[in-house]
Amino acid sequence: MDYLIRPVRADEWLRMKELRLVALADPVAPVAFLETTAQALVRPDSFWQERTAGVSHGTAARQFVAETPDGELVGTVVVLVEDIGAKDIFGVEITAPQAHLVGVFVRAEHRGIGLTERLFASAIDWAWSLDAPPVERVRLYVHEDNPRAQGFYRKIGFVPTGLTAPLDNKAGGVDREMELVRA
Template identity: 50%
Template sequence: MDCVIRPVRADEWDKAKELRLAALQDPLAGIAFLETYGKAASEPDSFWKGRTDRVTGDGSEARQFVAEAPGGRWVGSVTVIVERAGAEGAFDGAPEVDQTHVVGVFVRPEARGTGVAQELFRAALEWSWALTDPRIERARLYVHERNGRAEALYAKAGFLRSGKTVAMPGNPSETEYEMVAERPRELGAGGDRGL
């Protein structure tokens, strides 16, 4: 699918909201996201504006990337959050190294299998490796034990299970696997990061 992959702009909160609500209606949303459609749909516009502001701003702590199809429709998104070494993380405590945490991965059904997800991950990882303060050593994400489709997608993007697991928030009888992509050892000339 011919899409432009780009960062979200602050004034696009309404499009970010629409795509997030679509994601939360996906059949696997209950194991893929920590938020429900009902809760998200009830949030006021100020919530969505603030949420979008947090992933645009100066771009040093978080960034959301979208896949924009011809005609302007957003068909996918991924968000990347910086987690600094020693600081308490949003999901499982203080990381040992400076890292990014990939969240909110979603591609509309009609765009799946077209390479859109891989391009979103490429943008997320390139942004991660380009950061200098902090210098990111790895990117990570979590996948539910029953979400094999997502795990295969993440593996194709270069993420491997780290061996670390956590209980599913809200359902401690289920498991989430941490998957990581390590910073490339050598970054090539001209911006080629070996991805």
């Protein structure tokens, strides 16, 4: 099957809500996402509309999706551009222009065929294309109890930085930062 990897469109908010709910219902969701299904379900439509619009254009964030030939959205990754001096979601101050990958998900029946690699390639290429200022690294956090994801990230070139962030969500434990530095 030939999949299209592309940026999300603002008018696809309902489809993105559905994909997010599928992701949050995945068995690995407690260690992969900071949000729960219960939290997502009570969000108003305006939240999903604004969220999708905010990652559909501009240079602050971009969401990429994997789409089947019949139009089903089966995977996603979000790139957040983090400005120097800002604080990230864990309260750590940003000291260099960087991008942060979040919300990685591929539907179970479409895993193992290279979609995540293609989503990451599009997301990272987009981050490297930014020039005001140029992104120096792309990072992500992965839960200490998610060895499958850790292995995938290593396979595509991400390395642990040693930075950790304790979690106070249902899963607990810590997320470990990994990075890919611009060559």
